[in-house]
Amino acid sequence: MSDDRLVIDVIDNGGQWTHREWRMLRYLDVDTQILSNTTPLDELRELDGLVLSGGAARVGLTGELGNCAAYLGLDIPILGICAGHQFMAGFYGGRAREAPKPEFGAATIELLGGGGPLFAETPTSQTVWESHNDEVIEAPPGFRVTASSESCGVQAMENKSQDRFGLQFHPEVNDSEYGAKIFENFVEICRRAR
Numbered sequence: 001m002s003d004d005r006l007v008i009d010v011i012d013n014g015g016q017w018t019h020r021e022w023r024m025l026r027y028l029d030v031d032t033q034i035l036s037n038t039t040p041l042d043e044l045r046e047l048d049g050l051v052l053s054g055g056a057a058r059v060g061l062t063g064e065l066g067n068c069a070a071y072l073g074l075d076i077p078i079l080g081i082c083a084g085h086q087f088m089a090g091f092y093g094g095r096a097r098e099a100p101k102p103e104f105g106a107a108t109i110e111l112l113g114g115g116g117p118l119f120a121e122t123p124t125s126q127t128v129w130e131s132h133n134d135e136v137i138e139a140p141p142g143f144r145v146t147a148s149s150e151s152c153g154v155q156a157m158e159n160k161s162q163d164r165f166g167l168q169f170h171p172e173v174n175d176s177e178y179g180a181k182i183f184e185n186f187v188e189i190c191r192r193a194r
Helices: 018-027 083-091 179-193
Strands: 008-013 034-036 049-055 078-081 095-111 125-138 143-149 156-159 164-167
Touching (some): 008 083, 083 125, 164 179
Parallel strands (some): 049 078
Antiparallel strands (some): 156 164
């Protein structure tokens, strides 16, 4: 194990695929572990990045995702997936709500403005895997929407400094065509930030 490996941990918000997010990072030779969202800030390792996992219906809306608000105060790149994305949007002043049409299964997203660094080297139109009852309806101030779909306007977002990213879909699931590339891009973003 070389000393220059990136350290990117996964915060478990009760999502069904949290272990897949961890595994994706392992495949990319990242030093990673899964931590409970109640882990105190002072017990975190020195991190290069963080993933806020998905979770059960409504948890991203309640503002009660353990210590996720504290984690968002860290000066490292953070990727919020599904409930993590919804929580991030609300935390920074955006809006999320119960989805009028919950999505479960394959969906097509369209990248906006090139999609930003998280979507580097992926096509403008791509198939992703959805599993959500709630959705972001308004990106926070200082964020831009980087992908949308027919049924969900904020499939992905990033902040201006490109160190906060949110995805409504699940890149860790095999059915997301370019999910592995998205994780690779996030790791590269963390490497550059280091």
